[in-house]
Amino acid sequence: MFETRIRKVGNSAVMTLTTDMLAILDVREGDTLFVLRGDDGSLKITPHDPAVAAALAAAEIVMDENRDLLQALA
Template sequence: MVELKVRKFGNSLGIVLPKEVISRLHTGDGQRLYLIEAPDGSYLITPYDPSFEEKMAKVEDICNRYRNTLHVLAK
């Protein structure tokens, strides 16, 4: 467990992530992180956009359904 402290940054509040957390998240300065609320009410910080995952699942479905059509179009 990593303890974080909420601090004031100008007119906003924020947290500073330790170097080891940044490393484990494979993120850096200027990159986006997403705060996701879990079904149990807890929160998860992740560098992965959950809406992108949903979009990719739809793409995979379309690719599977229209495999032959896409194969012909790729020629």
Template sequence: MVELKVRKFGNSLGVVLPKEVIARLNTQEGAPLYLTEAPDGGYHLVPYDPAFEKKMAKAEDIMHRYRDTLHILAK
């Protein structure tokens, strides 16, 4: 667990991530991070868009089911 402190940045509030957290998230300055609500009422901070992950899973399912049709259309 890493304790973060909320700080004032101009007219906004924010947190500073320690370099260990940045390395673990495999992120860098300017890269987007996504804060999602967890089922237990907490939050998860992730470096990828969970909605995009769901869309890609659906697309992969469609490509798998219609692979023969897509193969014919690709010719």
């Protein structure tokens, strides 16, 4: 587990990623990350993956097209 702090930079809140965190994610400064929210409220940080981005975009289209049906099933 890693510990980091949130600090204010301009109008944003920023979380610092240490060099160890960057190494584990296999990313570097300037790379894009995804932050996903789990059902338990946790956050998962993952490196940008074009295949995942395409799948998420496709899922969002399907959810938008079937919003009423999905709400009825929920």
